[in-house]
Amino acid sequence: MLVVDNLSVRYFGSKDNAISNISLTFQQGEFICILGKSGAGKSTFIRSLNGLQTPTSGDIFWEGKQISNQKEEELRKIRREMGMIFQHFNLIPRLSVLQNVLTGLAGYRSSVKNMFGIFTAEEKKAAEQVIAEVGLKDYIHQRVEHLSGGQKQRVGIARALLQRPKVLLGDEPVSSLDPGISNRIFTLIKELHERHQLLTIINVHDVELAKRFATRIISFSNGNVIFDGSPEQFNEKIFHITYQ
Ligand SMILES: Nc1ncnc2c1ncn2[C@@H]1O[C@H](COP(=O)(O)OP(=O)(O)OP(=O)(O)O)[C@@H](O)[C@H]1O
Numbered sequence: 001m002l003v004v005d006n007l008s009v010r011y012f013g014s015k016d017n018a019i020s021n022i023s024l025t026f027q028q029g030e031f032i033c034i035l036g037k038s039g040a041g042k043s044t045f046i047r048s049l050n051g052l053q054t055p056t057s058g059d060i061f062w063e064g065k066q067i068s069n070q071k072e073e074e075l076r077k078i079r080r081e082m083g084m085i086f087q088h089f090n091l092i093p094r095l096s097v098l099q100n101v102l103t104g105l106a107g108y109r110s111s112v113k114n115m116f117g118i119f120t121a122e123e124k125k126a127a128e129q130v131i132a133e134v135g136l137k138d139y140i141h142q143r144v145e146h147l148s149g150g151q152k153q154r155v156g157i158a159r160a161l162l163q164r165p166k167v168l169l170g171d172e173p174v175s176s177l178d179p180g181i182s183n184r185i186f187t188l189i190k191e192l193h194e195r196h197q198l199l200t201i202i203n204v205h206d207v208e209l210a211k212r213f214a215t216r217i218i219s220f221s222n223g224n225v226i227f228d229g230s231p232e233q234f235n236e237k238i239f240h241i242t243y244q
Pocket residue numbers: 011012014017018019036037038039040041042043044045
């Protein structure tokens with residue numbers, strides 16, 4: 001269970017909160033899509049969940065542990081339980097699919113091992129398995145820079161999956177992709193979500209995608225939650241309030 005308790009974030013030098021007094025509870029198995037227009041606070045919120053963004057006030061608890069108050073070592077353990085995928089993939093273009101995916105193990109390894117890129121046969125086997133899961137078996141030794149956008153995001157998903165996460169976070173992971181590809185990527189995410197019994201929380205641009213895949217939709221406006229309900233409840237009126 002992931003609990004957000006009265007969370008506010010204000011950026012340095014800004015006079016307004018980016019998000020204000022957010023309280024939400026997420027259960028394992030939920031597939032949550034977050035909607036809201038540009039500047040609503042979606043990225044700030046999602047980045048707060050795994051401690052990439054420090055709260056100005058309020059707390060986040062993952063399985064009872066307060067995220068904001070942890071020592072480095074404990075925070076590393078918590079972070080590896082939370083895989084993240086990004087709009088611009090955040091891959092290393094010159095490296096192969098396999099090498100990129102293996103960076104997902106960073107949270108499990110010493111910094112020396114990470115620096116020298118030394119991986120055991122077992123680690124490589126686990127990486128091969130997640131690469132197959134995302135449908136990139138034939139591309140394993142290709143440099144990432146030669147892949148299409150959809151394939152790059154599959155690499156991003158495989159990297160997150162190699163962490164063996166319990167939570168999958170996404171900050172607009174399909175906003176750089178064509179609608180058809182976006183749908184296929186969401187289909188893959190949903191499959192993995194079910195197979196690995198994840199809690200999935202994704203910011204999305206496309207309301208139709210959210211309605212098709214989410215079990216719960218949350219919409220943000222001006223840093224506040226203005227809707228939290230089922231896809232069916234997200235109606236025309238809520239749509240207009242969200243995007244007005
Ligand atoms: N690093 C930053 N420094 C100062 N202000 C920021 C910073 N990042 C975001 N903001 C501000 O915080 C508010 C929320 O931004 P955020 O990026 O979380 O919104 P978003 O919903 O993700 O928008 P988008 O759809 O454009 O990605 C906005 O007013 C934004 O200008």
